Amino acid sequence: MELWLILFIPPLLFMLYAQWRVSSTFGKYSKIPxxxxxxxxxxxxxxxxxxNLQNVQVELSKGKLSDHYDPRVRVLRLSPDVANKASVAALGIVAHEVGHAVQHATAYAPLQVRNALAPVAGLGSNLGGILVFVGIILYAMGTGFGLDIAWIGVALFGAAVVFTMITLPVEFDASARARSMLRNTGLASVTESSGASAVLSAAALTYVAALLAAVGQLLYYVLILTGGRRD
Structure with a gap:
């Protein structure tokens, strides 16, 4: 139980805080035209x-704060609250997603690595934990290859953790590009740039929280397996 408390509770609390910050900050600046x-x-x-990204299309997406840039089809998708409102928050989020489009167009290395890892990371996120616990059960039943299956699960989940880790510089760079764009193009005033920056800073916390949670979960899996081998 202590292991769960150390590895899971603090990241969970930080994630809840990050989500609250995003919601409250976006709510505040979405009301400011x-x-x-x-x-x-x-x-x-x-x-x-x-x-000079006329080849990138802009579309509507469903859901709140579902804004993202899809490099596979060169489409920037905006949620209704961002696409249809002339708010300060909308400027910040839009500039951030355009930052991702610029990264793609300029072959920004961390983005290329993240995109290459995406298929394996998706598999690891969905299947890694399942393999770990299936392997543990098989090992407990006396099956010799149970631990091998569990370690394969750890490796797959580790790929998802690496993906989450690489996401940080990608997102931070996109936000830096967004702040620069808003300032250099004159799209936002000094006051508006400050508000948009606050929205971006709040959003960044969610990526940090996701990484902490993923690392905690990976450590938990490793400690379970190494402890089992000592036994």
Whole structure:
């Protein structure tokens, strides 16, 4: 029980805090209109054109804060609260996603690594934990290869952790590009840039929380297996 408390409770609490920060900060600045009265949809198209990315399309997505750039089809998708509102929060989120599009266009190395790891990371995230516990059960039943299966699960989940780790510089760089774009293009005033930056900083906490949770879970798996072998 102490192991669960150490490895899972602090990351969980931090994740809840990060989600609260994102929700409250976005809620605050989504109520503040930007001076240009430019919706997120229009801002996205304008910023993409400013970066010579006319080949990137802008579409609507479903769900709250589901905004993302899809490098597979070169499409920037915006949630309704961002696409249809002329808010300060919309400028920050849109600029961040355009930052990802710029990363893709300039072959930003961490993004390329993350994209290459995505299929294995998805498999590891969904299957890794299952293999760990299946392997432990088989080992407890006297099956010799049970631990081998469990360690394969650890390796797969480790790939997901590496993916989450590489996500940090990718997201931080996209936010840095967003702040620079808002400032250098004059799309946002100094006050608006400050508000948009607050939204980006709050969003960054969720990626840090995700990494802490993933590392804690990986350590838990490793400690279970190494402890079992000592026994």
């Amino acid at each position: 930007n001076d240009r009265n430019m919706t997120g949809l229009n801002a996205a198209r304008w910023l993409l054109d400013q970066n």
